Amino acid sequence: MLRTWRRRGAPSVGGIVTGVTQFAQQCRLRAQLCDQRERLMRIAWSWCQSTALADDLVQETLTRALAKLGSLRDEERLEVWVTRIMVNLYRDQYRRTEPESAENLILVSEDDGPEQLVEREDMVRRTRHALWQLSEGQRQVIALVDLSEFSYADTARILDLPVGTVMSRLWRARQNLRRSLEKQLGSGHPATQSNRRTST
Numbered sequence: 001m002l003r004t005w006r007r008r009g010a011p012s013v014g015g016i017v018t019g020v021t022q023f024a025q026q027c028r029l030r031a032q033l034c035d036q037r038e039r040l041m042r043i044a045w046s047w048c049q050s051t052a053l054a055d056d057l058v059q060e061t062l063t064r065a066l067a068k069l070g071s072l073r074d075e076e077r078l079e080v081w082v083t084r085i086m087v088n089l090y091r092d093q094y095r096r097t098e099p100e101s102a103e104n105l106i107l108v109s110e111d112d113g114p115e116q117l118v119e120r121e122d123m124v125r126r127t128r129h130a131l132w133q134l135s136e137g138q139r140q141v142i143a144l145v146d147l148s149e150f151s152y153a154d155t156a157r158i159l160d161l162p163v164g165t166v167m168s169r170l171w172r173a174r175q176n177l178r179r180s181l182e183k184q185l186g187s188g189h190p191a192t193q194s195n196r197r198t199s200t
Contacts, residue, residue, distance in 0.1 A: 026069065029078065033065055036082055039148055043083065046143040047090055049132055060093075061086040083144070084158045130180035138173035145170055 037058060044054035044061075065082045072081055131139060144155045145166075152170075156163045 029069055029072065029075065030066060032078055033062055033082060036079065037062065040083070040086060042147050043143045044086065046131060046147060047139055049128070057086060057090060060089055080154045080158055087158055126181060126184045129184065130177050133180050134173055134176055137169055138176065141166055141169045142173040142177065
């Protein structure tokens with residue numbers, strides 16, 4: 001009786017090893033997901049232009065990614081996979097029409113003196129203003145390629161766009177960003193907020 005129960009009900013050594021391996025894999029992937037937070041936050045802020053919204057977007061992204069972790073087919077594609085989840089969330093829930101004030105996002109170094117701090121604040125405001133003048137599509141592409149260093153192919157997969165569209169949109173985004181910054185520097189004063197957007 002005891003031998004029969006062991007044969008029928010006791011887990012096999014192979015089953016135990018498989019279970020332990022799967023558990024270890026899940027733990028490793030969860031840790032890798034948590035490590036994505038800073039990178040996702042940079043992207044999310046460039047899209048939302050709001051610290052609070054960006055933080056909410058990243059938190060919801062990680063929550064959904066953890067819940068769907070079993071659907072990840074290729075561990076090496078984790079960054080692309082989780083970023084695409086964030087893109088879909090952003091499209092559905094987190095779009096904004098106005099940027100927030102720049103003061104809360106200025107990074108201050110302990111070595112910065114008053115002049116360096118003023119210059120840093122001015123550059124942050126100018127860059128934020130220039131980014132906000134881009135169309136939503138251009139902001140998405142420039143954040144993925146230039147901020148997160150995704151390839152054109154991966155950016156196309158994340159945004160569900162042809163590679164050619166990504167490349168042309170990025171070129172226009174860089175040109176518009178450069179012109180906006182040059183215009184601000186030529187005017188000799190910090191940018192003011194505007195609702196005008198450049199074309200996609």
